[in-house]
Amino acid sequence: MTIIAKDYSIWNEIYQAVLNDDFTTIEFYWTNWLSQKPYDFSIIVGFYKKRGIIASYSRYQPLRDIITENLFEVVQKTINKKYGYNDINLIPVEKGFLKFNERVYAFVCSPVLDNKDLNKPVIGALFLAREIKEFVSLIQPFVVNKAYFQPKGILSHTNKLVRNELVIYDTNNNFLGSIVVDHDEKPLVMIKRRFEKLLLIIFILLTHLTLFISFASGVYLTRKILKLEEYAIKLFSTINGKATVPKPAIKREGKFENVEVILTYFSNEIKNRISILQKQDELLRELFEKEKRNFEGAIKLLISLIEMKDPYTKGHAERVMKYSKEIGQKLVNQKGYNINLFDLEIAAYLHDIGKIVVPENILNKRGKLTDEEYSIVKRHSLDGYNILSNIEYFDSIKEIVLYHHENIDGSGYPLGIKGDKIPIESKIIAIADVFDALSTDRPYRKAFSEEEALKIMKEDVGKKFDPEIFEAFLEVLEEEKKFKC
Incomplete structure (x- = not known):
């Protein structure tokens, strides 16, 4: 919009037409030309520097609805600026958003200058505006999915992973609404779901493995201890001739060595259990490193998606x-x-x-x-x-x-x-x-x-x-x- 506004206002032929009140030329280049395809501007208003409106066009609303104090403020800012540029591209313009009654427009306002001599004084201004929905349609080719305008007072209830909102205000900083861009989230959703599913499976497997090892070890050791107790009680009972556990101080030659054998065996069993647990710990560490590599692979996949585009x-x-x-x-x-x-x-x-x-x-x-x-x-x-x-x-x-x-x-x-x-x-x-x-x-x-x-x-x-x-x-x-x- 900025380029078009400059092209049709900073031009020697337009400058002379405004200077000489040549309404035929102004009407042709401004009102008729810019209201047609491919430009399709919704509002076109040309202004003299001191005498008011030169030409006008409004597609959706009568001219009286858009000639507001806000519009004149924009035009005055454009006309009263000092321009000392040698390059047309560097000449600043006023741009932003305005609301006329219930319609919101994106606008640009450019000074009328002579492109053959940019030092000549400003003699007017060209105000161009496009209705917000038409303006948003220009953004559509740059986004994957959907772009739309969400007016003030309308709440959004969509849950999106990627959803950009550009909040827009008018020239007096009044909130007008948001330009919303939704993106195609299927690849991201798929990655997210697979990643979450993978982590859940790993967690369940590790939990069950830990519980199984704990249970199996507990059962095994309990049985060994009970057998050792039974054997020791039986052994000491036989030695003493009683059914109670004898004191360790009571010894009978050739018999007490069996207790030492049992205790040595029990000690070896504990060492074996510790060895098994250490091996299981190593297995868990290997699983952790494997999942860490999977995690890093998922990250590299995301980066490769960017590198494929760029x-x-x-x-x-x-x-x-x-x-x-x-x-x-x-x-x-x-x-x-x-x-x-x-x-x-x-x-x-x-x-x-x-x-x-x-x-x-x-x-x-x-x-x-x-x-x-x-x-x-x-x-x-x-x-x-x-x-x-x-x-x-x-x-x-x-x-x-x-x-x-x-x-x-x-x-x-x-x-x-x-x-x-x-x-x-x-x-x-x-x-x-x-x-x-x-x-x-x-x-x-x-x-x-x-x-x-x-x-x-x-x-x-x-x-x-x-x-x-x-x-x-x-x-x-x-x-x-x-x-x-």
Whole structure:
């Protein structure tokens, strides 16, 4: 919408038409042209700088319903700005959302300028708006499943693993509703269900195995003890000629040695039972290691799904995990930081899991991303948090993934938090992530050398990156160089 608004307002022929009250040209290019396919704008209003409306078109509502104080405020902001740009693409426009009666519209308002001489004064403004449902339909090609507008006052009861909501407000910061994007969750649901089923089966097997071993051992040892007791009582009763257990001090030559034999046998039985239990413990450990490998395999499967969509990042998650783990280990050993290295390793491995829902044509775009495309990419940390939030086993790492694009000066996303509010693990992953991104090929550029990448990153130390963590990272790189030599 922004590009179209500029194309049809910052133009020498339009500028002259407004200047000379050439309504035929204005009507053709604005009202007639922009209301037809492929543009299909719902509202088109052209304004003089001082004399009011030049031309207008409204598909769904009479003009009197849309000529509101909010609309004039937008137009005044557009007209009264100072424009000193040499490039049309750099000229700012007013854009956002407005509600006229019961209809919500996405709008853009561009100044009327002469593209042959951008230093000429603004003589008017072009206001273009698209009804919200038509605006949302433009997003549909970028999502797998369904995108729709949810007006203010309507509650959603859908339970989704991945469900993004973009809350929208008008120019006076009044809440209007949400643009909701649902995604195809079948692969994620299938993985989640299989993973939960696998863990449940393992738990049941281990529980039954432990109970069986305990029961069998208890029965076996009990029988041995009872037999030993019976034999000892019988033996001592025979020696004493009584049915009671004799005192150990009473001995008769050639008989008391049998008790020692029984006790020795019983001792050996205990040792055998301990040996069996140790073997069972080793078996349980082997099962645990096997399931740990299955767990890691499931994680690698999730990462491979991202790499299939974005081949330029192949191996990126593994390298970020490696750097993050080494930085975390150094901070624990040298600085005494309290860091769960296992959680850090898994979070680093899954930090880009949210890119599963980013369209491939955006991930692999060779040129510069538009503002709308970049906003979709920036949501991947929140998407990752939403995915992990629905799997209980990832409760300890979901916030690490959520904040790995936050900067210590508060300029990051998605929440703009800063300083100590950012988890230490997220700060570590941020440094490893940026370094690997700079030092590897991307669709839109070749890789920087290590020296060039570090030079770029050093300029952001204290802004994006924690100085102490960055220092530890440099030590990791230095040690890596020495090892290679």
